[in-house]
Amino acid sequence: MSLNFRDIKAEASSLLQESDFSEGLSEFKRLLAQHRSDYLAWRERKPFVQWTYDNINLTSQESSRAGPMKLSVYQREIGNNIFHNPECRQVTALKGVQIGYSKGLRAIYGYAAAELAKRVSVTFPVTDDMKRFFKDELALLHSSCAAVQALLRETKRGEVADSMSEYRYKNGSIAYYRAAHNEDDLQGFTSWLQIADEADRSGWLPRGNSAGDKVSQLRNRGTDFHDSKLIIGSTPGIRDISVIWREWETSDKRMLEVKCPHCGQAQILRWGGPKTRYGFKYTVDENKHVTDVFYQCDSPRRCRVDETLKEEMIENGVYKATDIAKVPGNIGVHIPSWLSMSPGAAWTLLAQQWVAAQDDPAKLKEFVTFKMAEPWDDIGQGIDETTASSLFRQYPAEVPDDVVLLTAGGDTQLNKEGKGTEFSIPSREFSVVGWTRFGQMRVIGHWKFYGTPGEKSSDDEVRAFLGRKFKRRDGREMSILAAAMDSNGGFPEQVRAFCGSFPSNRNIWAIIGNNQAVKDDKTRYVWPRKPTPGKKGKGSYYRIESILAKSEVFRLLQYTGDHAPMFPASMPPNYLEKLLCEEKRRDAKTGKISWKEKRGRRPEEEWVCLAYAYAALKGLQMVKLQTWGDLNLAARNLGIPDTIHDPKTGEIGYDGDDMSAHAQERRAVAGPLLADPSMPKPLIRGSTTTVQAPDRVVDPLKAQEALPPKQVKRRTVRQIKPTRWG
Incomplete structure (x- = not known):
């Protein structure tokens, strides 16, 4: 039987005119857009602060503020400059204690590895410090953060096994864990983000046969990347040999500027003294126990700011540069303990420690370095x-x-x-x-x-x-x-x-x-x-x-x-x-x-x-x-x-x-x-x-x-x- 192609064509044309392909075309376009988004377009990344809140939860065993991690003003300052400021090449954190710095590093590490798929190196003074950070912070991140947990791999035969010196993730991110004491640990790897903690501990000091400054050696691990970043933080030690103070002196020296809740006067929170208009003021009883403490505003009104207003005042503050950085891109962040919301950094406790330190040079040194986040003039100390x-x-x-x-x-x-x-x-x-x-x-x-x-x-x-x-x-x-x-x-x-x-x-x-x-x-x-x-x-x-x-x-x-x-x-x-x-x-x-x-x-x-x-x-x-x-x-x-x-x-x-x-x-x-x-x-x-x-x-x-x-x-x-x- 011969085919009449003319009749077939006419019949097909009639059917096409009667058929509706809009639904299929719409579905095709949807699938095409999805494939383009998944495989051809850059994924829109969450900002660091939002990612941290969505992915990291603090437990009641590690924090007085259990639940989704809400970054503090200084944690935000560090993270936002590292991840969202293209002019920043280094953040220098001159910090006190009881400020949640390690938890902030946990969030920064997680964001760099899981969200950005970057190589990260974490360096502490000695191996024991590195192991402690891994167990206390990174192991917890692996077990509690779903975004990071999804990247953990099962090591196959022939692949590099994960350890406390190196960790590899499914998305290509690699983390290196090092101790500054062993200079060989600062060689043989490259990383986009270098994290150097407790920089004033002796492990960071060069030894007699040292190849040079250890911070510089660590910074060299990022030279393969045009936009590599360095975070260096520490409580300061002796001024003359302080590594963190040396780095701070080359930064733009940012201080937190807050506004008085009563008069609106902009000012930097400073400890002050009995003869200064500004600063923390306190009263003691006959046993030298602090019974009352408040911050006195640095304005002619000398407003009394009680600790109940502390969080609102500090969290609404803004870090501002107080100097021109001698090294371009070095962002300095000063974090004294009185900015922290930790119960251990309550103003009453700090004032009591200050009173106890007045007759004890060892306690005074501890307060100056650990609480005020200032270096100690050990050599210059004298008698007036x-x-x-x-x-x-x-x-x-x-x-x-x-x-x-x-x-x-x-x-x-x-x-x-x-x-x-x-x-x-x-x-x-x-x-x-x-x-x-x-x-x-x-x-x-x-x-x-x-x-x-x-x-x-x-x-x-x-x-x-x-x-x-x-x-x-x-x-x-x-x-x-x-x-x-x-x-x-x-x-x-x-x-x-x-x-x-x-x-x-x-x-x-x-x-x-x-x-x-x-x-x-x-x-x-x-x-x-x-x-x-x-x-x-x-x-x-x-x-x-x-x-x-x-x-x-x-x-x-x-x-x-x-x-x-x-x-x-x-x-x-x-x-x-x-x-x-x-x-x-x-x-x-x-x-x-x-x-x-x-x-x-x-x-x-x-x-x-x-x-x-x-x-x-x-x-x-x-x-x-x-x-x-x-x-x-x-x-x-x-x-x-x-x-x-x-x-x-x-x-x-x-x-x-x-x-x-x-x-x-x-x-x-x-x-x-x-x-x-x-x-x-x-x-x-x-x-x-x-x-x-x-x-x-x-x-x-x-x-x-x-x-x-x-x-x-x-x-x-x-x-x-x-x-x-x-």
């Missing part, structure tokens, strides 16, 4: 004129009431006045120090004895001095329980033989100070566990860590108020100046600490002897641990009071004539009013006359009147530098 004057007091007796025990530190040298000439005279100088139940110093005095060590007359004078009894106001007498004498001043054998002539229970020790720089002045012991034998088994000595001893004495000098050290008002006017002859230095490359003489100065015996007296205390506590290991317990057993007070009337303090050892010696020279005939007459400081043994005669000397503290001219040493944050 007012504080210096307050350290000099009239003593009620040779030994103040609160002293538990006495030690002495001795230095041996050729007389500096005649050094290098035929008139050079050897001398030995001693500082006698009393120690309170709190381990604080009560300097009894400083004495000098001329004569060559080993000569009988000279040794007899020093022996009599070390056996001297010092009187308390209650009539009790105290002896020097331990003495550390330098044996490295030109007469090592003589000094060691002299110390060895005492019975072992007298604790008169020959020492040599180890002045080599140390990595950390709080991780070693001042006094060694055993002595070092001398040549041919003669004249053993103890090699003490003098750097540590000086650091501890310097720390004690920083205390103020009831816990401050004390010096008798009869000390020479330049005594404190001599104590400040050296300064603490930290090598920027190695991080090691040493004590060096200040420019134009020399190590003074007064300073050295004080450090040796402290070393003698540590030695005594080592050999007599049960008796003197706990000074507080020893004070209780001996009935030593906490403070200076009259044993008869119970009156706190002392406001009478100076009855210190030097004051009585001066009166004794002027006339036998308070002289003890059984004791050899000691040398008056500033004189070149030798201390006399009983069989010698000395011409009468002119009495020296002790200057009251307010008349003593002492050098002013700078305090913590004021900063833009008050």
Whole structure:
């Protein structure tokens, strides 16, 4: 049968005219658009803040604000600049504690890996810190965030296995976990985002054989990407070696500007002080407990801003640059603890910690670095004129009431006045120090004895001095329980033989100070566990860590108020100046600490002897641990009071004539009013006359009147530098 194509065409045309293809065409266009969207068009990505809220949930075990994560104002500032500011190449976070920084890094990591499919590297100071972050933050992200969980892969044969050093996701994102301590960890990978945390920890400091700055090495891992980013954050440490402070100084130094809820005045929240118009103001009760705290607005109205308005004021704040970045693209974000909504950063708690830190340098350092997010001027710390004057007091007796025990530190040298000439005279100088139940110093005095060590007359004078009894106001007498004498001043054998002539229970020790720089002045012991034998088994000595001893004495000098050290008002006017002859230095490359003489100065015996007296205390506590290991317990057993007070009337303090050892010696020279005939007459400081043994005669000397503290001219040493944050 033949086909009539003309009829078929006509029939088909008729059917096409009668058929409706609109529904099918619509479905085709829909499917075509969907395929174009899925495979040909860029997917519209959520902003960082919205993605975090939609994908990360905080549990009640990790946060007081359980539920979808709502980023704080500073977390938003960091994340938005990293992900949405094309001009930003680095964010430097100068931060305090209790601010939720690790949780913010968790969100940033998740967004970069899951939403952007970027390579990320996370670097901590040491491996243990990295493992902690992985377990506490990243493992939780893997298990609780659906967007990240969907990217976890099952490792197949031949593929790189996931570990705590490297993690690979289905979308091509790779994460590297590294420790800055091991410099090799900073090599062999590339990443679009580098995260460097706790940058002021020692792991970030270069070592002797280091290839260079570790932050720069980490930054080089992103050079394969034209738009790579770096986040570096840390609580600041010592200003001179602070890595985060160095990076902050090259940033635009953004501070949070808020508006007063009452008057609308724009301002930066600063801690302030009692004399500033702005800042946190508080009241305390008789027990120094903070009963009320508020922020005082920096405006003529001085509005009171209570903590109930804290969240509204801070979360509506805006970070603004306060400087022009020295390195283009470096965004600095300052985050003190009082900006945090964490219960641990409540204003009342911060004010209480500030009050407790006023008499404790260690607590003050912690508050400045951990709460104020400012670097600590460890090297520049000193004693101002007012504080210096307050350290000099009239003593009620040779030994103040609160002293538990006495030690002495001795230095041996050729007389500096005649050094290098035929008139050079050897001398030995001693500082006698009393120690309170709190381990604080009560300097009894400083004495000098001329004569060559080993000569009988000279040794007899020093022996009599070390056996001297010092009187308390209650009539009790105290002896020097331990003495550390330098044996490295030109007469090592003589000094060691002299110390060895005492019975072992007298604790008169020959020492040599180890002045080599140390990595950390709080991780070693001042006094060694055993002595070092001398040549041919003669004249053993103890090699003490003098750097540590000086650091501890310097720390004690920083205390103020009831816990401050004390010096008798009869000390020479330049005594404190001599104590400040050296300064603490930290090598920027190695991080090691040493004590060096200040420019134009020399190590003074007064300073050295004080450090040796402290070393003698540590030695005594080592050999007599049960008796003197706990000074507080020893004070209780001996009935030593906490403070200076009259044993008869119970009156706190002392406001009478100076009855210190030097004051009585001066009166004794002027006339036998308070002289003890059984004791050899000691040398008056500033004189070149030798201390006399009983069989010698000395011409009468002119009495020296002790200057009251307010008349003593002492050098002013700078305090913590004021900063833009008050």
